[in-house]
Structure formats: structure tokens, C-alpha cells
Amino acid sequence: MLQITDLTKKYKDLTAVDRISFQVNQGEIFGFLGPNGAGKTTTINCICGLLKPDSGTITLDDQDMIGGGNRVRQMLGVVPQEVALYEEFNAIENLQFWGGLYGLKGAAIKSRIQKLLDLTGLADRAKEAVKNYSGGMKRRLNMAAGMIHEPRLLLLDEPTVGIDPQARHQMLDTIRQIAAQGTTILYTTHYMDEAEQLCSRLAIIDHGRILALGTQQEIQQIVGENRLMKITGTFDKSRAESLPDKMKNLVLLSIQENEVLYSLPMKETTGTFLEMLIKSGFEIDNLSIREPSLDSVFIKLTGRELRD
Amino acid sequence: MIWKLIKKDIRRRIKQPAGYLMLIAMPVFFALLMGIIFGPKDSDDTLILVKTLIEDHDDSFASHFIINAFGSERMGNMFEVTPVDSGAGRPMMEDGKASALLIIPAGFGDSLLHQNPVALTLVKNPGEAFAPKIAEETILVMAEAGDRLIALTEGPLKTIRNRVDSKTDLTEAEMALMAIQTYRLIKKADRILFPPLIKLASSKENKESTSDRATVFAYILCGVLVMSLLFSLEILNRDFFFEQENHTLTRQLLATGIFRFVTAKLLFIYLSGMISFAVVWMIAIPLFGIGVTPVLLLRLAVFALVLMAGLTGVISLIYALARNRNQGQSIAPAVILGFSMLGGAMVPLGSMPGFIRSLAVISPVYWGINAMQRLVVEQAPIGDILQHILVLGLLAILFLVPSVFLQKRKLSQ
Numbered sequence: 001m002l003q004i005t006d007l008t009k010k011y012k013d014l015t016a017v018d019r020i021s022f023q024v025n026q027g028e029i030f031g032f033l034g035p036n037g038a039g040k041t042t043t044i045n046c047i048c049g050l051l052k053p054d055s056g057t058i059t060l061d062d063q064d065m066i067g068g069g070n071r072v073r074q075m076l077g078v079v080p081q082e083v084a085l086y087e088e089f090n091a092i093e094n095l096q097f098w099g100g101l102y103g104l105k106g107a108a109i110k111s112r113i114q115k116l117l118d119l120t121g122l123a124d125r126a127k128e129a130v131k132n133y134s135g136g137m138k139r140r141l142n143m144a145a146g147m148i149h150e151p152r153l154l155l156l157d158e159p160t161v162g163i164d165p166q167a168r169h170q171m172l173d174t175i176r177q178i179a180a181q182g183t184t185i186l187y188t189t190h191y192m193d194e195a196e197q198l199c200s201r202l203a204i205i206d207h208g209r210i211l212a213l214g215t216q217q218e219i220q221q222i223v224g225e226n227r228l229m230k231i232t233g234t235f236d237k238s239r240a241e242s243l244p245d246k247m248k249n250l251v252l253l254s255i256q257e258n259e260v261l262y263s264l265p266m267k268e269t270t271g272t273f274l275e276m277l278i279k280s281g282f283e284i285d286n287l288s289i290r291e292p293s294l295d296s297v298f299i300k301l302t303g304r305e306l307r308d
Numbered sequence: 309m310i311w312k313l314i315k316k317d318i319r320r321r322i323k324q325p326a327g328y329l330m331l332i333a334m335p336v337f338f339a340l341l342m343g344i345i346f347g348p349k350d351s352d353d354t355l356i357l358v359k360t361l362i363e364d365h366d367d368s369f370a371s372h373f374i375i376n377a378f379g380s381e382r383m384g385n386m387f388e389v390t391p392v393d394s395g396a397g398r399p400m401m402e403d404g405k406a407s408a409l410l411i412i413p414a415g416f417g418d419s420l421l422h423q424n425p426v427a428l429t430l431v432k433n434p435g436e437a438f439a440p441k442i443a444e445e446t447i448l449v450m451a452e453a454g455d456r457l458i459a460l461t462e463g464p465l466k467t468i469r470n471r472v473d474s475k476t477d478l479t480e481a482e483m484a485l486m487a488i489q490t491y492r493l494i495k496k497a498d499r500i501l502f503p504p505l506i507k508l509a510s511s512k513e514n515k516e517s518t519s520d521r522a523t524v525f526a527y528i529l530c531g532v533l534v535m536s537l538l539f540s541l542e543i544l545n546r547d548f549f550f551e552q553e554n555h556t557l558t559r560q561l562l563a564t565g566i567f568r569f570v571t572a573k574l575l576f577i578y579l580s581g582m583i584s585f586a587v588v589w590m591i592a593i594p595l596f597g598i599g600v601t602p603v604l605l606l607r608l609a610v611f612a613l614v615l616m617a618g619l620t621g622v623i624s625l626i627y628a629l630a631r632n633r634n635q636g637q638s639i640a641p642a643v644i645l646g647f648s649m650l651g652g653a654m655v656p657l658g659s660m661p662g663f664i665r666s667l668a669v670i671s672p673v674y675w676g677i678n679a680m681q682r683l684v685v686e687q688a689p690i691g692d693i694l695q696h697i698l699v700l701g702l703l704a705i706l707f708l709v710p711s712v713f714l715q716k717r718k719l720s721q
Contacts, residue, residue, distance in 0.1 A: 045558075048558075048562050049562070050558060050561060050562065050720075052720075073562055073563075074563070076562070078558070078559060078562055080555055080558055080559065082555035083555065084554070084555040084556045084558065084559045085556070086316070086320060086554070086556065087554075088320060088323040088324055089319070089320075089323070093319070097312070097316050098559065098563070100312045101309060101312060101313075101560065101563035101564055102563055103309075145559070146559070
């Protein structure tokens with residue numbers, strides 16, 4: 001469905017997106033993960049046609065998206081990070097306006113609005129000005145506005161940023177329902193748990209490059225059956241670096257002044273590892289053990305946490 | 309699609325009409341205010357009544373002459389004179405009961421007879437600006453006139469003075485001689501005094517055809533309106549940044565493309581300006597009693613089409629060049645004030661130095677005001693303002709085209 005090949009976008013000396021390639025299949029929720037500034041929004045803007053890439057191709061159902069004009073762009077729905085609504089309008093007026101821009105009118109738009117209001121749970125407050133809505137309600141309406149014209153591909157750019165856990169939970173439910181109705185979704189986030197819950201396939205991007213791409217299982221293979229051991233405290237750097245020589249299968253992932261990160265197979269016992277740390281003169285302030293997850297994949301690939 | 313974007317902006321304004329109504333009310337309010345301040349008065353010429361106290365310490369023919377002069381028909385319109393007892397004037401001045409106190413010293417008349425220097429004392433109320441000055445100037449003129457009179461009547465005065473000094477009465481022969489001398493003197497001055505050689509003929513314009521007040525209001529309204537329209541357009545242009553700040557820009561650009569979005573925004577700004585223009589005149593015409601005919605309304609409508617295009621172009625170009633809202637909001641008002649000052653919206657061009665008057669043509673405000681004044685005040689036909697229409701039309705093209713291009717480039721970045 002969506003095919004991106006060798007996409008590159010530069011801002012003067014900064015390469016925001018560096019020869020990335022991936023494919024989103026019909027009907028799937030594809031996760032696009034990365035920390036802030038990784039290049040996610042730039043990629044989305046290139047897909048939308050709002051930014052012209054320096055090189056590479058983007059096709060949607062074999063139609064070129066770069067310079068494809070309004071006709072191709074209308075196949076897309078975008079839900080930006082920020083709430084993009086007119087606060088003085090009510091939900092119906094907002095949806096009427098956005099639908100109108102895509103040529104919807106008459107009974108078609110009315111029934112579409114009703115469907116979306118039902119889907120997002122806003123039907124009973126549809127005639128109230130948006131300025132009176134809670135953050136979660138605004139987010140849901142924001143999503144409805146992006147879907148008013150029944151796009152073939154919906155781009156969700158961190159739609160849950162800044163909302164409370166309950167509203168976030170509702171939002172994820174809504175996204176699942178949308179996907180169940182057959183809409184293809186490219187879901188951008190820096191919350192690994194959201195990606196784990198929603199996405200069948202995903203790509204991890206950092207500094208404009210794709211670090212990992214595949215199904216959740218395939219990506220988790222990167223860390224395998226390894227746990228991540230993060231130690232914070234006082235230690236001798238050279239001793240910390242030589243520790244993997246003393247323990248088979250222990251891998252040093254990153255080391256900083258007061259923090260060191262190792263990967264340790266599940267079969268190895270934590271007690272043995274701890275004993276070795278103490279023998280090596282570690283004064284441990286904190287030890288965190290992370291089970292294999294997308295988060296740990298990101299840490300293994302980049303040496304830092306996703307939200308750093 | 310463009311119409312849908314425009315309709316959305318109009319609905320947004322209707323939902324929150326206060327700001328928009330303020331934009332429309334502004335020119336009417338200022339025109340009304342300025343018309344009241346600078347417009348013609350219904351009352352007669354009298355500007356002010358100068359309350360003057362006189363302390364007469366002399367009680368002679370000369371002091372009586374001064375007091376009577378203040379009471380004459382002409383002076384009486386300007387001065388309200390109150391003779392007060394010796395020493396009573398200053399306390400009354402301190403209480404703010406008068407604008408000036410004239411003190412005629414003892415021996416004043418005697419000094420005049422002997423042609424000795426003598427001084428009148430004028431005490432001015434420091435709390436007032438104009439009235440004491442009027443009193444001072446008037447008394448100076450009277451003193452000057454008195455000097456000349458004494459010089460002219462030197463002969464008869466000498467005779468009187470000798471008699472007063474010797475404390476003897478005038479003989480019949482001396483009285484006859486004085487009468488003849490005075491007669492000859494008056495005869496000599498007759499040509500100048502009766503009637504006076506120079507006459508001041510002051511007149512007012514005929515009030516019968518159009519109302520003075522309405523004309524002044526219309527004249528001022530044209531200037532205030534053009535300036536206010538520019539400020540309205542400035543506020544409307546902020547919408548480009550509003551869409552960005554409200555995050556609604558991206559979604560609109562995605563649905564419509566940049567060119568359509570920019571065009572719709574500029575059309576909305578233009579239409580809003582037209583509505584402001586129409587509403588202001590609809591309020592101003594009955595409010596100020598401006599005489600209008602259907603032909604004049606049609607001419608105004610035709611002119612408004614070009615005027616608003618020119619003004620929209622000017623402000624839109626500033627906003628297209630501005631990198632952010634703050635820059636636009638700082639630069640645009642400065643340009644508007646500059647153009648308005650230069651174009652005669654704030655001060656009539658006739659009151660400005662020659663070099664500024666010659667620069668006025670570079671201001672679109674000048675072309676707007678001048679054409680409107682001709683249409684409304686002089687009831688000129690549209691042919692008389694063809695040059696204005698051409699200039700404003702040219703400005704519209706020169707400014708609107710680059711502003712669309714620059715906005716498009718800015719938004720695509």
C-alpha cells in the first residue's frame with residue numbers, strides 16, 4: 001500500500017531523514033517509533049506532500065505521492081500531534097468544515113459525522129463548543145477530523161501526547177476500532193507500550209535512520225532472551241569495561257560516568273551478576289532489570305532510553 | 309473549496325463578533341469625535357467671556373474712560389467687567405473669580421494731562437491660559453490708542469493742563485479756540501476715521517445648500533476611515549499566524565494546497581474590508597447627516613473595490629514578509645501610521661510642509677482619502693478620480709502578487 005524507498009530530507013546541514021525505506025501493508029497498524037527529533041514528523045510531512053524530500057520515492061497504491069497533487073493527498077488522513085480544531089465551533093461544525101474541504105456534502109457528510117461522533121463517543125456533546133471539551137475529547141475529535149473523508153491511509157502523529165491515562169486508554173480503543181473497520185494506520189509514537197499494544201509491524205527510527213524494522217517478534221529477537229541490567233552508582237570505568245571478560249554472555253551496551261548498561265541472558269542468574277559487581281568494587285546506588293521488550297530493543301540499539 | 313475556507317473564517321468572526329464590531333466602530337467613533345472638536349460651531353463668534361476686575365484708585369476722567377471702554381458694545385461681548393473696591397481685587401483673583409485684575413493707580417489722569425509716564429497694573433490669573441492673555445493684549449492696544457490720542461490732542465490738552473495747574477476756569481475765548489482746534493483735528497482725521505480706511509469684512513459660507521457640519525464630518529471621516537481600514541486589515545492578516553498557532557494550517561494545506569489557502573485568506577481579508585467600508589458609511593451617513601444619492605453610493609461602491617484591493621495588498625505584503633506574528637504586529641502599525649501621516653489621514657495635507665505634500669503621492673492613503681473626499685464632499689463624478697483608481701489598482705497588483713508568492717513560499721517551508 002504505502003511504499004517508501006530511500007527517503008532523504010535535509011535541513012541545511014542537518015539530515016533529518018537519511019535514506020529510510022519501509023512499507024505499510026493494507027489494513028495494518030504500522031508503528032513508527034523513535035524519540036523526539038528522530039525524524040518521524042519529517043517523514044510524515046514528506047508523505048503528506050507538505051515537505052519535498054531531497055531524494056527517494058513515496059508511493060501509495062502505486063501512485064506517486066511526491067508532486068501527486070491534491071487528488072493523491074486526499075487519499076490520506078492526518079491527525080497531527082497538536083489539536084487542530086477551531087475552538088469556537090462545536091464538533092459538528094468542525095467536522096462539517098473539514099469534510100467540506102474534501103468535497104463531502106449533504107446526506108453523505110451528515111451520516112459520516114454521525115458515525116464518527118458515535119465512534120469517538122462525542123455524540124452527546126456534539127453541539128457544544130470545542131473550547132469546553134476536555135483534553136481527551138479534543139484529541140478524539142481531532143482524530144475524527146482526520147478521518148472525516150474516509151482516507152485509505154491514516155497518519156497518526158503521536159495522538160496521545162499530553163493526555164491523562166484514562167483518555168489515552170479510550171484513544172487506543174478508538175484506534176483499534178478504526179483499524180478493525182479496515183483503515184490502514186501509520187502510527188507514530190515514542191511510547192513503546194502503545195506500539196506493543198497496537199502495532200503488528202513497526203520501524204524504530206533514530207537520528208533519521210531506521211534501526212530496526214519488522215514484526216514485534218522479529219524486533220524483539222534483537223535483544224533475544226536477554227535482560228537489560230542498568231547500574232547507577234560509583235565504579236571504576238576500566239573494571240566495568242572488563243566485566244564481560246569475566247562473565248560469559250554478558251555484553252556491555254553503554255557506559256557513562258555513573259551509569260553502565262549490560263545485556264544478560266535470561267538463563268544467567270542475577271545473583272551471580274550482582275556478586276561479580278560487588279567484587280569488582282561497584283558501589284551500587286540503583287540496579288534496574290528490564291525484561292525483553294521494545295524498550296529494551298531501543299536501548300540495545302541506541303544505548304539510551306527512548307525518552308532521553 | 310476557496311469559498312468554504314472563506315465561509316469558515318466568516319463564521320469564526322460571527323461566533324466572536326466583539327473584535328470585528330470594534331474594528332467597524334473605530335472609524336465612526338473617531339470621525340464623530342474629530343468632527344465635534346474641529347467642526348463649525350452653531351453659536352456666534354464669541355469664543356470666551358473674559359471676567360475682568362477693575363480697581364480704580366484714580367477716579368478721574370481718564371480712568372472713567374477706560375472703564376467705559378470695556379463696557380462698550382463691542383468690548384462688552386468679550387469682557388465682563390466688575391469695578392471693585394480698593395484692595396478687594398486680589399482676594400477675588402485668588403478665589404478664581406476672575407481672569408484678570410486691572411489696577412488704575414491714583415494720579416493716572418493727572419499724569420496723562422501732563423504727559424508724564426504712568427503705568428497700569430494687570431494681575432493675571434495663573435490658573436488660566438487664554439483669558440488673561442486676551443485681557444493683556446486688549447489693554448495694550450487701548451494704551452497704544454490712548455498714546456496716539458494724547459499726541460493728536462496735544463493743543464487742547466495743554467490749555468486744560470494750564471488751567472488745572474493755575475486752578476482758574478477757562479475763558480469763553482479759550483473754550484472757543486479749543487473747540488475750533490478739536491474740530492480741525494477731527495476734520496483732518498475724518499478721512500481715516502469716518503468711515504475707516506481699512507474695513508474688515510468677515511463672512512461665513514452659505515449654510516443653505518449643504519450642512520457645514522456634515523461636510524466636515526464627511527471630510528474627516530474619509531481620512532479616519534482609510535487609516536482605520538488599514539488597521540482592520542492588519543488585524544485580519546494576523547489570521548495567517550493564527551492558523552499556524554492553532555495547528556489548523558497543516559490540515560488545511562493538506563486538503564486544499566497552499567495556493568488555494570493563501571488565496572482564500574486574502575479574499576476573506578478583502579471581503580471583510582469591504583464589509584467594514586460599507587458598514588461605516590451606512591452608520592456615518594444618517595449619523596452625520598451626509599447628503600447622499602444612489603449615484604454617489606454606486607460611485608463609492610466602485611471605488612471601494614479598488615481601494616480595498618490596494619490596501620489589502622499593502623498590509624498583506626508586510627505580513628508575507630514578516631517571519632512571525634510579533635514582527636508583523638510591530639512593522640505593520642508603523643507603516644500604517646507613516647502612510648496615514650503622509651497621506652493626510654491624521655493632519656490635513658494643507659497644513660504640512662511643501663516637501664511632505666510632494667511625498668504624499670507615494671502613500672496609498674493619500675489616493676484613498678483624496679478620491680473619497682472628492683466623491684463625497686465635492687460630489688465629483690467617477691471620471692474625476694480615474695487617476696486614483698488606476699494608482700490604487702496598480703498598487704494592488706504590485707503588492708498582492710508578491711504577497712501571494714511570498715506567503716506560498718513561507719508556508720511551503
